[in-house]
Amino acid sequence: MRQPKLLPAAVRGWAEQRIGPIVSVRDASHDWDRSRVWEVEGADGVHRYVKVSPSVKFFTREGRAYRHVVPALGHSRAPRLIDSRAEDLALLLTAVPGAPAKELGLSASDWRAVHQQAGALCARLHEAGELGRADRVEAEASLEAAADGAEKYLTRAGDRLTDGEQQLVRDHAAQLRHVGPVPVGFVHGDNQPRNWLFSDGVLALIDFERTRPAALVQDLVILAVTQWIDHPDRARAFLSSYGRALSDAERYALRCLTALDAVNCLSWGPDNGDELVTARGRRTLDRLMRESGS
Missing domain, CATH: 3.30.200 (Phosphorylase Kinase; domain 1)
Known part of the structure; x- marks a missing residue:
């Protein structure tokens, strides 16, 4: 402790x-x-x-x-x-009422309700105000910036990844540069249940230190590899209140971003003694390798 x-x-x-x-x-x-x-x-x-x-x-x-x-x-x-x-x-x-959703032992129906409210709140955040010129430039460059970070994380992760896994990450980083235009705005930046406070049926968001102009799909990466991978009903609940379906370019970008999240987790998690983050990265990378037939 x-x-x-x-x-x-x-x-x-x-x-x-x-x-x-x-x-x-x-x-x-x-x-x-x-x-x-x-x-x-x-x-x-x-x-x-x-x-x-x-x-x-x-x-x-x-x-x-x-x-x-x-x-x-x-x-x-x-x-x-x-x-x-x-x-x-x-x-x-x-202060706002509530405790982090991940600590509450919620039922399946409660989790769907939480995700439904989270989708609505994220939509409000993503639509908050018009981006100025400098913000728009930053947002439209955010996927390229994410791709640029791949080599840094691969270097930090070192032999925690096999040669094949490293190539898979590089391939996804390269693909991310060519997904085409995607919606941009302000993202929360750490959008996950530890930053969702739930009380008496009402959800609130906290921790905005990573809030920035970016591709909106970047706010869905952690949810995609943790909450939604085993519970597609939660993804449906979130997107139903988010108000729109993801574009083809966003879905493609999301897959690429999960590969970059995996190597980030495997570079940061072990160095900081975070077993959950490390396991998240390993699980995602194993799944992507299986799906690629490697």
């Missing part, structure tokens, strides 16, 4: 200037070393969250998302940004 992370004194002092005295603090970080999130209770009895971003890039993305994208989700469907402090990469957020 990891040691609880301590809320830095300077960040606590700044938060107390905004909300008054803090009477209790609970480490709410994800189980990886760069995640730093605390649930704090004020003297008024209200619970809020303090987050210290792992990098300037993530701090900038998340602050922008809360100001310009997240409001499209609607009341109580995501936290609100109370304030931010660039010196410490700190964000002060309201």
Whole structure:
């Protein structure tokens, strides 16, 4: 069991200037070393969250998302940004009800309901505002950028992949460059049940540090290789409320992106002691190899 992370004194002092005295603090970080999130209770009895971003890039993305994208989700469907402090990469957020869907032991019908709401929320996020010129350029280049990352992850993964598996990843990266135009907008960037809070039949989204302009299909990759591969009913529920079917180009891109996700998982997971991420990558890669006849 990891040691609880301590809320830095300077960040606590700044938060107390905004909300008054803090009477209790609970480490709410994800189980990886760069995640730093605390649930704090004020003297008024209200619970809020303090987050210290792992990098300037993530701090900038998340602050922008809360100001310009997240409001499209609607009341109580995501936290609100109370304030931010660039010196410490700190964000002060309201709390939304619920616990991560993955922790709730949901029934099959509840999972379908969760995915149906997730599809509707993702549609709102993906349609949030018009992309400016620079954002559109970034979004339209996002699949090419994903393909460019393949060699970096292959190098990091090293002999965790066979020669045949490495070639399969390279082939999918090459194919990704030629899928043609796909819809673009703002994506959540880590769209999965650990970032879906569910309570009393209502779903909310959290954690927007990876929110950015990109090909919208990139928000479906983790779901495709975890939730949907064994539960196609969840995929149908999500897409029914998402409001449109994926285009042929998106379906093709999604397959290519799952191969890149696999090598990313196999480069990151073992190095960070994350058995679930490692297993996700291995399972996807094994399936793609079987389907390719290799």
